[in-house]
Amino acid sequence: MSKKGYVLDTTAIIQGVDPNSLKCESFTIRELLDEIGEIGKRWIRIKTAMMLGKLTIREPSIRSREKVEQAARDYGVYNKLSTPDIKILALGYELHNEESYDIEIISDDYDIQNTAALLSLKYISVGVTKIRKTFTYIKYCSACRRRYDKYKGTICPVCGHRLISLKQLVNKEPL
Ligand SMILES: [Zn+2]
Missing domain, CATH: 2.20.28 (Rubrerythrin, domain 2)
Structure with missing residues (x-):
């Protein structure tokens, strides 16, 4: 059985997703820490989640990034994605394809969601996580x-x- 996991982008954290309250482990990229800043409630949540092993900071491989960039170019959405966007998608791609994670990307960014769909990656909007x-x-x-x-x-x-x-x-x- 595959392990379930989440990849969180900055919109997820800013919209209030707390990795500590997610049932499964979650992953993100180092850039998120810079974007959130080491201050305030969101930072405390992130730091706590990292300490408890609920959130892992990870750099996707160059190979995964290239896969995502290629797909984005093929579909003409490359220019809509920032470098952190590409890395978030590459992380999801890598965990799903190389480590058989049943991964979902949590993001409110439409370009990330669309590109995830193109790569056959699952995604969910932050709103969904707030219902329960x-x-x-x-x-x-x-x-x-x-x-x-x-x-x-x-x-x-x-x-x-x-x-x-x-x-x-x-x-x-x-x-
Ligand atoms: Zn004990």
């Missing part, structure tokens, strides 16, 4: 990485480390 708002809190041990669903204590019963609360979706929907 039922959250619960689970306890998480940052030392041994165990999660506790209904545990009320503040100390990890396995390793004795202090637990932190994590927001998590209640339902079993993809997001």
Whole structure:
């Protein structure tokens, strides 16, 4: 079975997608960090997600970028895409085609969405991720990485480390 994952672009983060509340791991490119800036609520979300292993910063290979650029040129949409746009798509392409991820690109950018479709990559709009708002809190041990669903204590019963609360979706929907 393939692993499910998301690729997040800057529009996703700016529109309020929180990688910590996504059910699966997510990926993005370094440029997103520059665009968001190391300040404010969005940065804290990103930093937390990176620390918890929910968000991975990754540079797509030159080969993947070339694949995307070629497809974009063939379809005449190349000029509509910025370098970060190309890299977001290349990352999605690479994870899907080389590592068999069932990947979805979360973006509100139409040019990214259209090019994703041309490359047979799945994408979803940020709006879709906002429909489901039922959250619960689970306890998480940052030392041994165990999660506790209904545990009320503040100390990890396995390793004795202090637990932190994590927001998590209640339902079993993809997001
Ligand atoms: Zn623990």
